[in-house]
Amino acid sequence: MAESVDVWRSLWRIVRRSGASPRVFLAGLVLRVLERCTEVLPYLLCFLWLLDVSQSPVSGWEWTGEPLWLGAALLAIFLLQWSFAHHGQRLGFLGSYRIIGGYREGLLDRVRAMPIGVLRTRRIGHLSDLLTDDIQRLEAIFTHVSADFVAALGLALTSILVLAWIDWRLALALAAMAPLATVALVLARRMFERAGLHKHARVKETSGTLVEFIGGLATLRLFDRAGPWLERLNANFTELSGLSLGIEKWGAGPVMLFRLLVEGGLILLFLAGAWLAAATPHAPLAWLALFLLAYKFIGPMLEVAEYLLMLRSACQSEVKLEEVWRAALLPEPARPVEPAGRSVRFDGVSFAYAGEPALSEISFEVPERSVTAIVGPSGAGKSTLLHLLARFQDPDRGAVRIGGADLREIGSDGLYRLISMVFQQVQLFDGTILENIRAGREDASDEEILSACRAADCHDFVSRLPDGYRTRVGEGGLSLSGGERQRLSIARALLKDAPVLLLDEVTAAVDPESQRAIQRTLSRLAVDRTVVMIAHRLSTVRNADQIVVLRDGRVAEVGDHDQLLGRGGLYSELWEAQVSLGQTA
Template structure:
């Protein structure tokens, strides 16, 4: 467990964790040894000179005081280290998630990461603060007491010692039996979380389609599955709890019977038997808590395993000696890219000279958006190379590459802050004049003027308080403020009304001026304004050239244009 914890966190935390574990172990030993002082106390009290118990009683009180101080220090150390680990885990997880390729964030990842970043991290990192101390005490204190019993009376000590392998076996078997049920419960928990998120995000679509009842059944089914898995998890732990309880009670009874037998035979006195029973009782209490503590530790370990799996996901490799692009032209050299078993792009070769515009069109699923994502290195190609300024994107540092690229997606995500804060993401150090100029160029100032609060108006989570066209204007203003030499546009006007489309197109025209541009779009204005058009179909380039030239050809572009794109002229 400790090794897993340190592997997840990193070796820099090994020292504080080991010191805390050592302090907790010493505390547990002192607790067990303090009970050893009960032997002379009870002997004197039940002997001929009860007054002789006073010095031993004082020594026992002193030992308890030392134990109390050590317990306070070990608990305090546990909480402090636990807080440090929690902060370190959040930082490490956040940094790692930011470095993972966008392709890693597939279906189901949102629910998984939500659970891990919330209750998962808290449960895993709470081991040091809340579980490790009681667990060490439940293991070490009884062993110390048994050592005292062996020194006091080897027969009774051996009887108590016989319980150790039985208790260990019961715990191991109970843990193995509960592991599968715990794993199923965790899986159902992730599924239910993902369903809840999906249900909330899909409310507009579901209500518009009158399908809320059907979708609710999916969520309800996930929650019922979680309930059943939780019940099985609880039931799977019952044999371990019962087995541990019966074992501890059976050993206690055996010690009692053996003590009575020895007392009747004259081997030990009544005071000694009473002392043994007190020590045995002190052994029983922490042992009985092992089942509950063990269950919590198994749960924490399961979360650690899931955290470890996320942290082991490989980010895209960084070049040891990053190169600097010599310009802003783009090139795809025999690029092949696969997603799972599907080939998205197959041997694609094309180039975009610096300062020129390329329009990419094609049917849905042809690989158009993937082209943009490969330029930004959201994924790495399976074959071939994507080059920026003559340099392979894999040889360019991530920060240097992203500094050269401004991206405007079809679906814009805004952070829950003010409009100005979202625009400033393009260039956080920009002055107010630059922000206002970018907003004016994107015609965002029109939006700001009619919003209560103006620039200080909040946009809501994901930008939900703004319309789609307004969010696009924020995204374009952000890209204008960044002032990157390469611009990637992904169907940014496909779902806009005519008024917003005109405003967004005006901002796009200003954004594209003098820059290298790759635009995915179906609007006539977008395609006709490009220097060259690439028609993608089935992951391959079916045709490329000027728009008018392709319309006259027999590549299928004219049919596609007439069937899928010409209706857009009605706007």
């Protein structure tokens, strides 16, 4: 359940997290308040002028009856108001963009530093919503809502104070209903919030389902399962419409009550005015100015309520974003250690996903410049092991070391300079082939990229593309075959030229022709590097220097192909099974 919304705490947290000084924003806010407060001045002047022309001036506040003076004073007020508005908006926007800019930057930094293991488990749709829609709502708080809210509050207060100065009894009558109205508003807020949080949880779930549905649509259609998913989605959307209608229905009641009560103050004002009329020194026309002033209290009070609800609803985004700020990061060393060598060692490593053990007491060593394959049945913990070596997460117990140094002492940045990883699922970014490969090493020249592509067997197929290396791939770009994508990702890894290479079932999703080409490239790539690779197809690892066989998250056997076959254990069982399926050729 998300934390409840507290507008002031949220605003304060945004400013604190942004690291920006709120001074410029506050200066803008003060000017916006002054701008709105000057709205009262024309009414005050008219009141004094009316008293004067009706020959019943307030003692000590005589005002010239000259319309010219009144006109000049009104013009001066208008110019003053314009100047407050102009500078208030300018400083307000400037301050807001600094605060939100700092906040956004800090948040992106936070997401960048999130453990890869955590990022992989978050629904991407949800994270991108947070970083776009929710931040935009926070931006609106600062650029518009909060300034409008404070300015309206300032105007309501000024109007009531001016009215109190003219006649405190009238002011009291006008403001008498405000406390009751506030209670109604608090009720409205509670209802909105409860309903809003429930709706938010359902929206999150539905958008996750939608992302999953779209991502898996091809498979669902092939298995004729799209219908039931659509029905589920439709049911979710119907429920969401019902929730939204409920919020409108229940939320509108107390808001209407608030309006009614605030406006009820006017009735009290009229009654008090009628009662006082005989005994007051005010000229009949002055009553008009007084009632106009009263509207300058009522109008902004209604606005205040509206802005407050808007603020609260926008602050729900802040509460959601706070979860990202609070996500635990991997500890990074103050002084990163430089590993002595490139050997890899697992020292009594255990790891569990939410209490479910995935790896237990794993220990083995991969000598520098050698190839170790990780094999085992599905669910044995192969990917988890490789992910710990890439520091997607830290182990719960034990240590993973490179060159004798714990990965936690090397630090993530140091580690990512040492390793290259090629995944089964290749990620290509929206951009040209050249840009995608250059992601391996930003400062690589075009020649270096070409030679990496030649070495990874992709130069021929890239040259045949309509725009060669300038062809756009990735989202919205040309779609390539699994084998072609994989070869591009190997070229990227080659370009990075890291001394430790991690391969996660690289050839699992490609055709036999590509498999052979990739295998050739990998053999070249493995020379002079420490390689740890996962493989399902045992024929691809028979030449590995060492094979680590996992079963149920534990090391079952370690040895080379011949030793393991000779032992007649799990490895030979797996091998026999693949021989019978003809997968070892």
